[in-house]
Amino acid sequence: MALPEGRRxxxxxxxxxxxxxxxxxxxxHARLADRYDAVGDSLTQGTLxxxxxxxxSLAVVLVLLWRHRSGDLFAWLVSAAGFGALxxxxxxxxxxxxxxxxxxxxxxxxxxTLAVWAEGISVVALTVLLLGRRRRRIRASDAAPPPE
Structure with a gap:
């Protein structure tokens, strides 16, 4: 089901x-990683x-190129986990x-501050995308004729 031009x-x-x-x-996170290598023992904050x-980075690729619900969900989880942890x-x-x-x-x-804003914006944008897909799927199933 194709989206109207405005929704696209x-x-x-x-x-x-x-x-x-x-x-x-x-x-x-990549830029700051080496500054946090001393925080922790076997698993350092730099490694995290x-x-x-x-x-x-993987989430960026999935959001832009794959554009699938599971990729969007992965990206949302990465953003939400980072936002929450921060x-x-x-x-x-x-x-x-x-x-x-x-x-x-x-x-x-x-x-x-930059990271928290970036993660927050990603969470909001991905939440809207994920909920919008769910609403479209629900509407489409309501319009489908009942099985015989």
Missing amino acids: LIHLVLRLLAAAGLAVNAAV FRAEAAAA LLYRYVDVGSLGPLPNMHEPVWFGDK
């Missing part, structure tokens, strides 16, 4: 916003930052959790 434009803008937010997230950068470790001193190091950092600085 909205979807394109949402995808570009999500991808841009994910790309900024990936760049910030590199994993976040890799996951966000806010959690900013405001709560969780301490070490198993192999995860204590990542509490109770200050805002330029890259952290």
